[in-house]
Amino acid sequence: MTQKTTIWTRHLExxxxxxxxxxxxxxxxxxxTDCNDVAxxxxxxxxxxICEPTPFDYSVEEK
Structure with a gap:
């Protein structure tokens, strides 16, 4: 039986x-910073x- 892998994705507004x-x-x-401490x-x-967002990353709300 294959074990499933759980991947958590966080969405921030x-x-x-x-x-x-x-x-x-x-x-x-x-x-x-010396970036050796992160992958x-x-x-x-x-x-x-965060530096190259697409238009689909945004939602629009009119107030």
Missing amino acids: LTEPEESVLVKMALHYVRT KNDLDSLVEK
């Missing part, structure tokens, strides 16, 4: 200003997600 801060934090971290693939994936 961010405002544009919050997203801007997150991008600045990530870029600062990449530029100034390179995970760091690259995260930076790509």
